[in-house]
Amino acid sequence: MGIVEFIGDLIGALPGACAQGLIWGIMAIGVYLTFRILDIADLTVDGSFATGGAVCVMCILAGWNLWAAMLAAVLAGIVTGLVTGLLHTLMGIPAILAGILSQLALYSVNLKIMGKANQSVNVNNTDLLISLRWVREMELHNPLIMVSIVLIATIAVLYWFFGTEVGCGIRATGANLNMSRAQGINTSLNKVIGLMISNGLVAFSGAWLAQYQGFADVNMGRGAIVIGLAAVVIGEAIFGRIFINFALKLLSVGFGAVIYYIVVQAVITAGIDANLLKLLSASIVAVFLAVPYWKSRMARAHAVRKAVN
Amino acid sequence: MxxxxxxxxxxxxxxxxxxxxxxxxxxxxxxxxxxxxxxxxxxxxxxxxxxxxxxxxxxxxxxxxxxxxxxxxxxxxxxxxLGRVFQDPMTGTAATMQIDENLALASRRGLLRTLKPGITARERAGYKELLKVLDLGLENRLTAKVGLLSGGQRQALTLLMATLKKPKLxxxxxxxAALDPKTARKVLDLTEQIVNRxxxxxxxxxxxxxxxxxxxxxxxxxxxxxxxxxxxxxxxxxxxxxxxxxxxxxxxxxxxxxxxxxxx
Known part of the structure; x- marks a missing residue:
């Protein structure tokens, strides 16, 4: 394949890649809230992402109003966060294990919600908020337009919330547990609230993806945590120095997801075996997470050399 | 008591x-x-x-x-x-939050935290005055992250936070203990000053x-x-x-x- 052909194909696939990136951007913001603000790696998301998709599709199939179906998906995600939070705070299970337990349990729950492994909504006879079919139309139901608006609105709400007394308490909980308790902050409660908000967002994102692709699948959230982390680390690496404000940081996570999907699209277009994608994603995240650690070690070694000379 | x-x-x-x-x-x-x-x-x-x-x-x-x-x-x-100050200067403050945000957290100790703003413009002005008392130049760095401060500065800030809402104890x-002698002296003087006041x-x-x-x-x-x-x-x-x-x-x-x- 020639370079011109490659660029042509990539540009052709760009709207779809950007739309998926925006949808996963909402999910990645959920991951950012737990991973960066609460300092918890929450693995519930692999399950709650599919829960969001499953609940949304089933509600649409039951003839619900589309926005009501979205709300139901968010509420379902909030419940999954609540479960993980209680496993962690009430039952003393380490956060990472609590997330794994929820994730595993959700596999069964998601199967039960859908009745089988896969449920589709036909865009031909069902009205949907977005669909990949409409990715080139200048209408509100174009996923690029709709999800961009939703993403901005989500960031606005989160920006407001994390500036309130409750939101500041959650940020303090993630920053310093001892200090938070000494200042009268209920750290257990705040962790649970944080996990609920995060998983609510993740399920919200799953619901958008289910409509976008026209189906929900029990495996649709597999590896979601890695994609979320990839978006977070890519966003921080590229925009970290210029986006200091909290809202801009959230936006950079959204951009990170879009960039991630453009890269993925480029890899696919270049004809690289799609089966290797998850290996590639995991490698990218591993390297990006290692960079700050290596940097600090190198800075230390440099400081030591300076000190002894 | x-x-x-x-x-x-x-x-x-x-x-x-x-x-x-x-x-x-x-x-x-x-x-x-x-x-x-x-x-x-x-x-x-x-x-x-x-x-x-x-x-x-x-x-x-x-x-x-x-x-x-x-x-x-x-x-x-x-x-x-209670107001508490710990031995480790890292313990008493949230490093990734701003100086004014840390003080705002402390000013809500013992109160129900609601969806009202976590910090207001009027509070900021008040904190500026309070920080002047420390004489560490922190009043001009209200929005700096606490992680950038020295151990002594953090400990002074923690002391301020512990006493911002007058504690019963x-x-x-x-x-x-973790500070150099000169800074330790300064923090102790400050402690006496606040406790007596x-x-x-x-x-x-x-x-x-x-x-x-x-x-x-x-x-x-x-x-x-x-x-x-x-x-x-x-x-x-x-x-x-x-x-x-x-x-x-x-x-x-x-x-x-x-x-x-x-x-x-």
């Missing part, structure tokens, strides 16, 4: 590492008391403060603050009565004997989870470092062995 009644605390019970940290400790503080606490390693000084603050539960005994039984109250609920756990009931653990003698109106010495010396007023004012060492020897039957104790 504070009453500790027959409190026991055993760490790692039933194991080879079993350690009786508090052995039936009783202590009663009057309003406005400024108590300095000294003692050897493992005497139970920090454990006593942690029991009062509710960091971990007591095995037996009761604790009352201002007449209320707080023995079973969780740490974050007791916080409304101020707990200082060797809060100058607000008439705070205070417990201050210190490993510096002369500080323990110079500051406060009452001094207690601990050994093996008990109070072995309790002097106040005139009697405390007449004490010298040599007296303290001698008294420790008599009460504990051994030398005050602690390589961190500063005699001068």
């Amino acid at each position: 504070l009453e500790i009644r027959e409190v026991y605390k055993v760490f790692n019970p039933g194991t080879v590492n079993e350690k009786v940290a508090l052995n039936g400790l009783s202590l009663s503080l009057k309003e406005g008391d400024f108590v300095t606490v000294i003692g050897g390693n493992g005497a139970g000084k920090s454990t006593m403060l942690n029991m009062v603050a509710g960091v971990c539960p007591v095995d037996n005994g009761r604790i009352y603050i201002d007449g209320e039984d707080v023995t079973h109250l969780p740490e974050h609920k007791r916080a409304k009565y 101020l707990l200082l756990d060797e809060h100058t 607000d008439h705070l009931t205070t417990i201050m653990i210190t490993h510096n004997m002369s500080d323990a003698l110079r500051v406060g109106n009452r001094l207690i010495m601990m050994n093996n989870g008990k109070i072995v010396l309790d002097v106040s007023g005139e009697e405390k004012a007449r004490l010298t470092t040599a007296d303290l060492l001698e008294k420790f020897k008599i009460s504990a039957g051994e030398e005050l062995a602690n390589d961190r104790i500063l005699l001068s």
Whole structure:
């Protein structure tokens, strides 16, 4: 394949890649809230992402109003966060294990919600908020337009919330547990609230993806945590120095997801075996997470050399 | 103001590492008391403060603050009565949050946190004035992340946060121990200034004997989870470092062995 052909194909696939990136951007913001603000790696998301998709599709199939179906998906995600939070705070299970337990349990729950492994909504006879079919139309139901608006609105709400007394308490909980308790902050409660908000967002994102692709699948959230982390680390690496404000940081996570999907699209277009994608994603995240650690070690070694000379 | 009644605390019970940290400790503080606490390693000084603050539960005994039984109250609920400064300057502040945000968190200690703004413009102006008192130049760095501050600056800020909402009891756990002598002196001066200004009931653990003698109106010495010396007023004012060492020897039957104790 020639370079011109490659660029042509990539540009052709760009709207779809950007739309998926925006949808996963909402999910990645959920991951950012737990991973960066609460300092918890929450693995519930692999399950709650599919829960969001499953609940949304089933509600649409039951003839619900589309926005009501979205709300139901968010509420379902909030419940999954609540479960993980209680496993962690009430039952003393380490956060990472609590997330794994929820994730595993959700596999069964998601199967039960859908009745089988896969449920589709036909865009031909069902009205949907977005669909990949409409990715080139200048209408509100174009996923690029709709999800961009939703993403901005989500960031606005989160920006407001994390500036309130409750939101500041959650940020303090993630920053310093001892200090938070000494200042009268209920750290257990705040962790649970944080996990609920995060998983609510993740399920919200799953619901958008289910409509976008026209189906929900029990495996649709597999590896979601890695994609979320990839978006977070890519966003921080590229925009970290210029986006200091909290809202801009959230936006950079959204951009990170879009960039991630453009890269993925480029890899696919270049004809690289799609089966290797998850290996590639995991490698990218591993390297990006290692960079700050290596940097600090190198800075230390440099400081030591300076000190002894 | 504070009453500790027959409190026991055993760490790692039933194991080879079993350690009786508090052995039936009783202590009663009057309003406005400024108590300095000294003692050897493992005497139970920090454990006593942690029991009062509710960091971990007591095995037996009761604790009352201002007449209320707080023995079973969780740490974050007791916080409304307490201001705390820790030995490690990293512990008392949130490094990734701004100076003004840290103060705003402290100003809401003991209050219900709602969906109102976490910090207001009027508060910021007030914090600026408060920080001027520290004389560390922090009043011009209100939006700087606390992680950028030095240990001494963080400790001064923690002290300010602990006393921002006047606490019924101020707990200082060797809060100058991790600082260089000059900064330690400054933080201690600041402590006295604030305590005297607000008439705070205070417990201050210190490993510096002369500080323990110079500051406060009452001094207690601990050994093996008990109070072995309790002097106040005139009697405390007449004490010298040599007296303290001698008294420790008599009460504990051994030398005050602690390589961190500063005699001068």
